[in-house]
Amino acid sequence: MEEQFEKIEIRKPENIVYKKTDLLVDRPLSYCPGCGHGTVHRMLMEVLEEMNIYEKTIGVSPVGCSVLAYDFLNIDMIGAAHGRAPAVATAVKRLWPDHFVFTYQGDGDLAAIGTAETIHACNRGENFTIIFINNGIYGMTGGQMAPTTLPGMRSSTSPYGRDVPTMGHPLKITELVAQLPGVHFVTRQAVHTPGNVRKTKKALRKAFELQKENKGVAFVEVVSNCNSGWKMTPVQANKWMEEHMFPFYPLGDIKVDGKLVEKKEMVDKE
Amino acid sequence: MGELRLMKGNEAIAEAAIRAGCDGYFGYPITPQSEVMEYLMAEKPFERTGMVVLQAESETASINMVYGGAGTGKMVMTSSSSPGISLMQEGISYMAGAELPGLIVNVVRGGPGLGTIQPSQADYFQAVKGGGHGDYHMLVLAPASVQEMCDHVKLGFDLAFKYRTPVMILSDGAIGQMMEKVVLFDQIPRRTDEQIIEQCPWASNGRPASRDHHIITSLDLDPAGQERVNLKLQAKYKTMEENETRYEEINCEDAEYIFVAFGLAARICQKATDLARAKGIKVGLFRPITLFPFPAQEVAFIGNRVKGILVVEMNAGQMIEDVKLSVGCRVKIEHYGRFGGIIPSPDEVVRALEKQIIGG
Numbered sequence: 330m331e332e333q334f335e336k337i338e339i340r341k342p343e344n345i346v347y348k349k350t351d352l353l354v355d356r357p358l359s360y361c362p363g364c365g366h367g368t369v370h371r372m373l374m375e376v377l378e379e380m381n382i383y384e385k386t387i388g389v390s391p392v393g394c395s396v397l398a399y400d401f402l403n404i405d406m407i408g409a410a411h412g413r414a415p416a417v418a419t420a421v422k423r424l425w426p427d428h429f430v431f432t433y434q435g436d437g438d439l440a441a442i443g444t445a446e447t448i449h450a451c452n453r454g455e456n457f458t459i460i461f462i463n464n465g466i467y468g469m470t471g472g473q474m475a476p477t478t479l480p481g482m483r484s485s486t487s488p489y490g491r492d493v494p495t496m497g498h499p500l501k502i503t504e505l506v507a508q509l510p511g512v513h514f515v516t517r518q519a520v521h522t523p524g525n526v527r528k529t530k531k532a533l534r535k536a537f538e539l540q541k542e543n544k545g546v547a548f549v550e551v552v553s554n555c556n557s558g559w560k561m562t563p564v565q566a567n568k569w570m571e572e573h574m575f576p577f578y579p580l581g582d583i584k585v586d587g588k589l590v591e592k593k594e595m596v597d598k599e
Numbered sequence: 600m601g602e603l604r605l606m607k608g609n610e611a612i613a614e615a616a617i618r619a620g621c622d623g624y625f626g627y628p629i630t631p632q633s634e635v636m637e638y639l640m641a642e643k644p645f646e647r648t649g650m651v652v653l654q655a656e657s658e659t660a661s662i663n664m665v666y667g668g669a670g671t672g673k674m675v676m677t678s679s680s681s682p683g684i685s686l687m688q689e690g691i692s693y694m695a696g697a698e699l700p701g702l703i704v705n706v707v708r709g710g711p712g713l714g715t716i717q718p719s720q721a722d723y724f725q726a727v728k729g730g731g732h733g734d735y736h737m738l739v740l741a742p743a744s745v746q747e748m749c750d751h752v753k754l755g756f757d758l759a760f761k762y763r764t765p766v767m768i769l770s771d772g773a774i775g776q777m778m779e780k781v782v783l784f785d786q787i788p789r790r791t792d793e794q795i796i797e798q799c800p801w802a803s804n805g806r807p808a809s810r811d812h813h814i815i816t817s818l819d820l821d822p823a824g825q826e827r828v829n830l831k832l833q834a835k836y837k838t839m840e841e842n843e844t845r846y847e848e849i850n851c852e853d854a855e856y857i858f859v860a861f862g863l864a865a866r867i868c869q870k871a872t873d874l875a876r877a878k879g880i881k882v883g884l885f886r887p888i889t890l891f892p893f894p895a896q897e898v899a900f901i902g903n904r905v906k907g908i909l910v911v912e913m914n915a916g917q918m919i920e921d922v923k924l925s926v927g928c929r930v931k932i933e934h935y936g937r938f939g940g941i942i943p944s945p946d947e948v949v950r951a952l953e954k955q956i957i958g959g
């Protein structure tokens with residue numbers, strides 16, 4: 330039987346329909362299976378590859394689950410202290426103005442400990458991209474309450490659910506920074522379906538294109554899951570995210586070309 | 600050769616930064632050092648040399664801007680005074696861990712807490728022993744004049760890059776505010792991006808296709824790896840001890856007693872030395888210029904030749920611990936200090952010498 334088959338090499342450039350970008354280091358990601366961080370990493374690197382700007386890109390990683398992003402992203406990286414990435418990126422961009430600079434931050438990093446750095450970098454209109462992974466929880470430290478944790482949502486430090494009178498409201502920092510004149514483009518995306526992944530990639534591309542024009546901050550939030558922190562399977566987590574996170578953090582553009590987008594449905598459904 | 604000017608210590612820091620070819624200054628106002636940024640903004644170094652000057656939202660942001668700029672190989676600095684320097688400690692520790700060069704100027708004021716805006720030397724421990732978390736040191740320079748404020752900026756940047764380490768200039772409110780003659784060194788051109796890339800082959804400033812990516816981090820989750828990081832740092836501190844110890848001896852050749860003092864206190868002791876000698880007391884002054892590495896051998900050598908040592912500081916007794924560790928216990932070593940912003944007079948220092956060392 331065997332001799333009937335002739336071995337043909339089909340791995341030719343003209344046959345390639347999909348390939349992992351070389352800008353992702355060939356090593357296993359440290360993220361939990363199903364976590365959104367890895368998908369955003371891939372989109373980000375694909376954008377830098379397609380724009381062919383990776384040689385002139387400097388990334389700033391946070392403290393959070395993506396603290397090791399620099400191990401996976403095959404570009405020059407600087408690991409910032411918890412919350413300080415926008416300050417780090419401010420200096421990097423000011424000192425290398427012809428380079429592309431981004432921060433990659435979680436919600437604890439960007440909207441709690443680093444709130445001041447976030448707001449002031451945005452308000453100064455620094456010309457870099459902020460990528461904000463909002464999973465409503467402190468993933469890395471084991472699922473504690475984040476500034477973005479929903480009312481009633483359980484976490485290890487709100488084990489009976491976030492009690493707004495004592496624990497405060499979730500912070501919609503993205504809507505907040507959109508108010509600032511230094512911010513040019515604000516969008517909120519997700520990566521749990523192929524369609525959303527495509528939209529996120531488009532948003533990232535736009536954010537990096539804007540850096541060429543020196544128009545100020547481009548802010549891309551990705552509402553993401555945290556299966557481990559939420560104590561759910563990846564499938565459950567994505568469903569829960571659609572049912573609970575999206576109504577509170579509605580997807581779509583919030584500010585385009587420096588102008589706030591009129592939103593009819595952008596009302597809290599708490 | 601250089602240009603002669605009458606300047607405040609804080610202004611000398613700023614002018615020296617521009618002339619040293621500094622690429623970026625990031626700071627937040629606080630008395631008694633606000634003149635550093637004020638001078639820089641007025642001088643428009645962005646036009647003179649292309650240097651970036653940015654008023655940050657806090658000292659936390661300032662030091663992290665320094666961390667970021669240093670991570671790309673640029674020559675960057677900040678300045679502040681005690682409470683602001685406390686806020687910077689996490690960032691300084693990160694710089695030490697990630698082995699980043701940078702200059703931090705502390706124009707010390709009295710503490711603790713909001714304390715006072717008057718001069719003090721109470722941040723010696725914080726500067727010399729670490730200050731932030733983890734086993735690390737900064738290289739610490741202690742200027743005693745406006746001239747040294749200027750010179751230590753250049754020296755500080757040189758040492759920061761030589762050892763890839765944060766360097767602190769530990770000054771005080773008096774040296775920052777007082778005016779003296781200063782001879783300014785000539786303008787050194789800022790390095791081009793190409794020179795920076797060549798000189799800092801570790802920096803993250805964009806990965807060409809030809810090399811691996813660079814990562815600036817202070818994290819190593821593997822304990823064996825983190826121990827290696829620590830051993831490397833300790834070896835570096837040892838090399839600094841061997842090569843970078845700086846000090847000054849005044850009237851020490853025939854001295855029966857010595858003052859040990861740094862910075863402003865050393866200036867006061869210099870005058871006190873003259874006053875005491877006029878009275879027939881043979882006293883000299885040993886002035887550490889680097890506080891880390893501490894000139895331990897040198898102070899021990901001279902300390903063991905004299906009858907007694909008075910350590911004079913504008914704090915409750917901090918450097919005296921290093922003097923005692925260096926000299927040992929065969930010689931009488933006492934401390935004289937004023938705190939909270941009080942500057943001791945040369946007369947009271949002589950009286951302290953007579954009472955605590957000679958008479959005691």
Ligand SMILES: Cc1ncc(C[n+]2csc(CCOP(=O)(O)OP(=O)(O)O)c2C)c(N)n1
Nearest residue numbers: 392393394411435436437438466467468469
């Ligand atoms: C100064 C400081 N405080 C606290 C921590 C501990 N810490 C590490 S990550 C983290 C929270 C991260 O949460 P988030 O930013 O939402 O990122 P995620 O892991 O969810 O992606 C905290 C509190 C730290 N490393 N440094």
Ligand code: SF4
Nearest residue numbers: 361364394468555556
């Ligand atoms: S803990 Fe959460 S955010 Fe962190 S890797 Fe796991 S799923 Fe992702």
Ligand SMILES: [Mg+2]
Nearest residue numbers: 435436466468
């Ligand atoms: Mg999070």
